[in-house]
Amino acid sequence: MTTNPSPIWTDVPWLGFDTETTGVDAHQDRLVTAALVLRRAGAAPTGPDLVRTWLADPGVPIPERATRVHGISTEYAREHGRPVVAVLEELAVTLVDHWRxxxxxxxxxxxxxxxxxESELARHGLATLSDRLGHQPRPVVDPLVLDRKVDRWRKGKRTLTDMAPVYGVTPDQNAHTAEVDVAMTLDVLAGMLKAHPRELSGLTCEDLHTFQEQAHAAWAEDFEAFLRSKGKDEAIARQWPLA
Structure with a gap:
């Protein structure tokens, strides 16, 4: 964890992050694309975002169902993608530098x-994010976790494209392209801050991270209870942001 005083989260650069992968199991599936979008003035952007993207050859076939989501086939990734080890290393270095x-x-x-x-780095024998930082990745800002907390009783789905209009953001037709999803996520977060200033303004980066850890754990407990009421015995991870 940084030894410097934690800054107010709205006043510092936001680094948006997203991946497209081979599936939905974070421990088993593989990286296909990644995008980082740097919004240098945080909640008050003053210029164009800086965007960096990667296309990886994951080293395994990309299932057709995943290709239907993000548009990257096994053949395309093999021909145009870089070795996944190189992509993971560059991605980890950039993320860790921002966190530090x-x-x-x-x-x-x-x-x-x-x-x-984190799972991919370990799988390929690279130092994990936690290894590099000396602690679990933080501070993280997750609009999904925040939305579940600040607008708990709102009905409807909470996908990124469903949430966007709630916070004054028009969903992009190219959703599920990593860099498009990142930009939309940053816009949703800025809209959420305007909608819920009492809950979200004035917090340091560390305080906001802790707020989300607690919010996720409470949501997971409630969701487990709901599943049990429906006859489903399913455990929901209390840990966040590493499941």
Whole structure:
């Protein structure tokens, strides 16, 4: 954890992050694309975002169901993608550099993407994010976790495209392209801050991270109870952002 005083999360650069992968199991599936979008002035952007993207050859076939989501086939990834080990190393270095400055990484449903990258790094014999930092990845800002907390009783789905209009953001037709999803996530987060200033303004990066850890654990407990009421015995991970 950074030894410097934690800054106010709205006043520092936000690094948005997203992946597209071979499936939905963060511990077993593989990285296909990744995108980082740097919004240098956080909640008050003053210029164009900086965007960096990667296309990896995951080293395994990409299931057709995954290709239907993100448009990347096994053949395309093999021909145009870089070795996944090189992509993972560059991605990890960039994320860790941002975290070491005490700045937040913004990721929608962060327990998936961060856990997947952590698992992939370990799978390929690379130092994990936790290894490099000396602690679990933080600070993270996850609009999904925040939305479940600040607008708990709102009905309807909470996918990124479903949430976007709630916070004044028009869903992009190219959703499920990693860099498009990242930009939309940053816009949703900015809209959420305007809609819920009392809950979200004035917090340091570290305080907001802790707030989300607690919010996710409470949501997971409630959701497990709901599943049990429906006759389903399913455990929901209390840990966040590493599941």
């Amino acid at each position: 400055r005490g700045f937040p990484v913004v990721v929608f449903n962060g327990a998936y993407d961060i856990t997947l990258v």
